[in-house]
Amino acid sequence: MDTNFKKRIGFLSFGHYGTGRGSQTASARDSLHQAIDLAVAAEEIGVDGAFFRVHHFARQQASPFPLMAAIAARTSRIEIGTGVIDMRYENPLYMAEQAAATxxxxxxxxxxGVSRGSPEPALNGAADFGYYPDDxxxxxxxxxxxxAAFRHAISGAGVAQPGEHAYMxxxxxxxxxxxxPGLAQRIWWGAGSRATAVWAAQQGMNLMSSTLLTEDxxxxxxxxxxxxxxxxxxxxxxxxHGFTPRVSVSRSVIPVVDDTDRMYFGLRSQTDSRDQVGMIDGLLSRFGKSYMGDPGVLAQELAxxxxxxxxxxxxxxxPNQLGVDYNVKMLENITKYIAPAIGWTPAGA
Incomplete structure (x- = not known):
């Protein structure tokens, strides 16, 4: 195990909402308020980060900055982030203002976390937002x-010609x-391949890698x-680049310890415990397995x-739609029985 860095763990919520069977997040309001409550509770049990997936034209989180600002106002230690913002949809300068304020x-x-993003429900959603590729x-x-324009703006570089009403x-x-100050070193690129990871390093962005690689x-x-x-x-x-980069990976980790866990995930723990290979965006891709089952076994597998x-x-x-209480219990079981096996210690320890 590499001991040159402190191992951190964070939760990543896709922010789903809807009235499906068993859903505790019937509305966008439910999803947003519960995300804040979960982040507060996660900080209390020592989790290091609260991250949110961003999707447009879907019943998920789409505008992360108000949510992250609300979490920031209710917490004092936990990192707050995205995994990832689809930069096809963004106005770089407006995003720079929101990011700095948050x-x-x-x-x-x-x-x-920013990136090219993943397939969206809209046929050409970025164009609907008013953004088109150049020739x-x-x-x-x-x-x-x-x-690049966003990172240039948050670096403090000038981006607009002064007019007659410009401040002296x-x-x-x-x-x-x-x-x-410092935000420019806390931008991560969501890389889906080895080549894009190399590109991210060349650009000076931290690496965010998920449970999918668009190659096999x-x-x-x-x-x-x-x-x-x-x-x-x-x-x-x-x-x-003059600073040490961060690297994150994502995993689905569900400790099955009681009847509620078995009801939700007992069968999936038998079917999702292996890698999958399939096509996405025309590319042969490999999907990482899920970790579901006995906490002791999961600790060994993750180690x-x-x-x-x-x-x-x-x-x-x-699984954000199962509600705050369930997710807090799940995170508590992970921090107690699984995370120490990968070298994690609670914040402040």
Whole structure:
């Protein structure tokens, strides 16, 4: 195990809501309020991060900054972030203002994951938001262009010509306000392949890798992801960015300890315990397995997961529609019986 960094764990919520059977999040209001409550409770039990998936045109979280600002105002320690914002949809300068304001409210706890994003329900949602690729660009190129403009703005660089009503200050170009020092080093790129991880390292962004890679070499998912992480770190060392990068991976970890767990996940623990290979966006992709079952067994399996060991942060996807109480119980069981096996210790320990 690499002991050069503190192992962190956080939860990752997809923020689903709807009136399906057993749902505790019938409305968007339910999902938002419960996300805040879960983050507060997670901080109390020592979890290090609260992260939220962003999807448009779906019954999920779509505008993360008000949510993260509300969590920041109710907490004092836990990291708050996204996993990930689809940059095809974003106005880079407006996003820079929102991100800096949220980071200031949190006293520097924002960890912002951005990327090209995943398939959305809309046929061409970014265009519906008013964003189109330039001539010769792909949608992925546009996402990277938006990301570059956003990062330029949060760095404090000038981005607008001053007009007659500009404040005095001698700046040739006006910068986005507010600015939040340090935020520029807390931007993560959601990389779905080894090549994009190398690109992220070249750009100076932290690495966020999930349970899906849009490539398959025939080796188990954790080994392929560990290779991705090593390529990222090797490229980072060449680039000399001047700070140590963070790396996160995501896993579905469900300890089955009582009848409620068995009712929800007992059968799935038998069917989802292996990698899956399939097509997404026309690419042969490998999906990582879920970890469901006895906590002692899960602790051993996660301790042997090559990518979990290589990363400094493990994001735990949570079934948010089962409600705050269930998810707090699940996180408590993970922190007590599973997380110590991967080298995690509670915040402050």
């Amino acid at each position: 980071d200031l409210i949190s006293d520097g706890r924002l960890q912002l 010769g660009e792909t949608a992925a190129d546009m996402a990277r262009r938006h990301t 200050g001698g700046e040739r170009l006006l910068r986005i306000e507010p600015q939040s 070499t025939g080796v188990p998912f954790d080994q392929l992801q560990a290779e991705q992480i090593q390529l990222f770190r090797d490229e980072w060392a060449k680039a000399g 042997a997961d090559a990518a979990v060991q290589a990363a400094d942060t493990l994001m735990l996807t949570v």
